[in-house]
Structures are given as C-alpha cells and as structure tokens.
Amino acid sequence: MTSASVSAGTSLFTPVSLGDIELANRVVMAPLTRMRSGPSGVPGGLMIEHYRQRASLGLIVTEGVYSSHEAQAFVGQPGIVTDEQVAGWRRVAEAVHARGGRIVMQVVHAGRVTHPDVNGGRRVLAPSAIAVSGEGHTEKGKQSYPVPRALTVAEARTVLDDFVAASRRAIEAGLDGVEIHAANGYLLHEFLAPASNRRTDGYGGTPTNRARFVVEVVTAVAKAIGAGRVGLRISPERNIKDVLETDRGDVLATYGHLLDQLSPLGPAYLSVLHEELRGGLVQELRRRFGGKLMANSGSSSITSREEAAGLIEAAHADVVAVGRAALANPDLVERWQGEHAENEPRPALFYTSGAEGYTDYPSFHADRA
Numbered sequence: 001m002t003s004a005s006v007s008a009g010t011s012l013f014t015p016v017s018l019g020d021i022e023l024a025n026r027v028v029m030a031p032l033t034r035m036r037s038g039p040s041g042v043p044g045g046l047m048i049e050h051y052r053q054r055a056s057l058g059l060i061v062t063e064g065v066y067s068s069h070e071a072q073a074f075v076g077q078p079g080i081v082t083d084e085q086v087a088g089w090r091r092v093a094e095a096v097h098a099r100g101g102r103i104v105m106q107v108v109h110a111g112r113v114t115h116p117d118v119n120g121g122r123r124v125l126a127p128s129a130i131a132v133s134g135e136g137h138t139e140k141g142k143q144s145y146p147v148p149r150a151l152t153v154a155e156a157r158t159v160l161d162d163f164v165a166a167s168r169r170a171i172e173a174g175l176d177g178v179e180i181h182a183a184n185g186y187l188l189h190e191f192l193a194p195a196s197n198r199r200t201d202g203y204g205g206t207p208t209n210r211a212r213f214v215v216e217v218v219t220a221v222a223k224a225i226g227a228g229r230v231g232l233r234i235s236p237e238r239n240i241k242d243v244l245e246t247d248r249g250d251v252l253a254t255y256g257h258l259l260d261q262l263s264p265l266g267p268a269y270l271s272v273l274h275e276e277l278r279g280g281l282v283q284e285l286r287r288r289f290g291g292k293l294m295a296n297s298g299s300s301s302i303t304s305r306e307e308a309a310g311l312i313e314a315a316h317a318d319v320v321a322v323g324r325a326a327l328a329n330p331d332l333v334e335r336w337q338g339e340h341a342e343n344e345p346r347p348a349l350f351y352t353s354g355a356e357g358y359t360d361y362p363s364f365h366a367d368r369a
C-alpha cells in the first residue's frame, strides 16, 4: 500500500506517481464537463484539440463520461459505450501522450440528475425514488427532474458491470486510468448520503450499508484494470443537488468506512472536493485512505496559484486538481511556474458548442507573438 509521500516544502512543479501513473508535476486538470460531443457522444476534432492543448498539466482528468447510455447526465456529454466513442477517446489519448501528457477518464452514472430527454428516453435510476429539485437542460429545453426509479439489487449489479466495462474500454482506448465519480450528487454520491438513500436493504440505512455500493464498484473496477490505474472522487459535505450531508459524525462514519475498505486495494489516488482541505475531516479521510490525495477546494473563488502551491508546500495534499484556471489557460503550468498573467475564464461559454471559449484561450507565448 502506498502512503502519503509529500513532505513539507515540496514544490508544485516536481514529479509524482499516482499508482501506476507518473506525473511530471502536481498540477492536475480537474474534470470539466463541456458538452461538446454532439448527439453521438463521440469525442471529435475539437475535443481532441482541447485536451491536446492542456497536455503539459501533470495529469488531465477528463470531463465526466457516461458509463452506459442510461447513465448520461447531459446533452452533448461524451460516452465510453460504443466502438465509435472508444475510437474517439483513442485519438484524445494519443494526442495527449504525443505531447508527453497523462490522461485518466472520469467515469460517471448520472443517477437521478438526468431526464429521458437527455438519456435517449431511457429510465432514470437512483438508490431511492426521490427526485432532485429544480430543472435540468434537456433536448427540449429546461425541464423538471423526474422521480427516479429505485434500483433493484439486480439492476445495481448491472450498473456495477457497466462501470467495469466502461473502465476496460477506457484502458482499451489507451487512457492511463479511470476516476470513479462518487461526488457532486450523481448516482454513487446518492448512495452515500442519507438524504438521497432511504433504502432498507443492504445498500441503505447504516453508514456501512450506504458505503457498500461504492466499495463494490471501486473494488470491481480495480480488479478489472488494476488498482494502480483507479482513482476515486468524493465531495463530502458539499450539499449539492439535494445530496445533503449535514451530520459530521455520519459523514466521518460513512466515508471513513468507505476508505477503510478501499485502502488495502491501494488505488492510485483519492480526489477530495471540500472547502476545508486543511481541516480535520479531509486530513482524517486522507489518513484512513493511506494513499495519494488530490485536493480541490471547489469554493466560489477559483483555485489560484498561491492556494495550490500552499497546499503542496504544507504537505496538505500530494497533487491539486485545478478546474477553471486550467479551462482558461492551456499552458497553466508554464504560467504558474513563470508567475505570468492568466486568462480569465468565460463562464457564459462553459456549456456552449464550438471552439469559442473552448480551444481559443491563448497560450502565454501566443499572447506575446
């Protein structure tokens, strides 16, 4: 089993290994959904260029990629289900690798955060039949989220098999690994929290039971592709999409159990999204996990160079996941290393289509040209 290896005073710009994956530096591109894959969910030329441009980050975590057609959360989201999707991702991986970069795929099941007008008229599934409030973007405009159907145990098994198959396909496509998405209110996160999981079977009730499905999914994926290529993302206490986690004792019991179970496998990393990264909860979860911590504060202000460098230098994390700054600066590592000015992200273009606000953020050297 790996142990947290970062020591005080370590620089953001030093190499590090996450399981089987060797990174040239500790600045990781956080998963960023951009909805630019069209109805086929196949990564095309623009997406390949977007990721290619960002290959100098120590590691790219792709946007959330659906693990089955039913699992799709957004219009224009890429998948890893069809042969065409695998071929598209192979081109992405080759482009990143050609520039010396590393890339893992974030694999996700939407759970209740989708609609039949997003996932091709298929079922909407969740641990319990409780709808998330609010509306989501669908092919027919904004619509309320439907009441999901509670998964049977047999259906949960199929979802698990889909995660495994998707992860195998990601490796087949040449990616360096996968990140299982158990954060931000989607299916796996819904299992963890009492507000979205009211089950009375072995997957609900106690913290141990609520953690069970995520343990099973990560264990099965690790068995299929090797634990050294598997990361896990969690966002305890984020209180997002009605997945409320307001009882610190329960959170610690649930996530502590989850990580106690996963620790002996030795997964590549644990990615934690939490406002208080230096605080007791995150550092306790890191201790229970015993491996490499990828940190992201996810606050309303974007991750800055100072915050990222401070986390590594103080040994509060092994690597830092950076979202909006990486979105707006393809050459973020060079800019941070040289303490150069940064492009500002343009949020109005986060979820649009085309090159604008996607592949047209200039690199620093282009600025000067």
Ligand SMILES: Cc1cc2nc3c(=O)[nH]c(=O)nc-3n(C[C@H](O)[C@H](O)[C@H](O)COP(=O)(O)O)c2cc1C
Pocket: 030, 031, 032, 033, 034, 062, 063, 064, 106, 181, 183, 184, 233, 273, 296, 297, 298, 299, 301, 302, 303, 321, 322, 323, 324, 325, 350
């Ligand atoms: C446009 C956008 C898309 C995002 N998509 C995802 C996603 O697909 N999966 C995920 O786990 N987090 C997603 N996030 C959250 C980011 O990974 C990250 O946690 C957040 O941006 C906060 O970090 P930052 O301050 O460095 O931007 C997204 C955030 C943004 C702004």
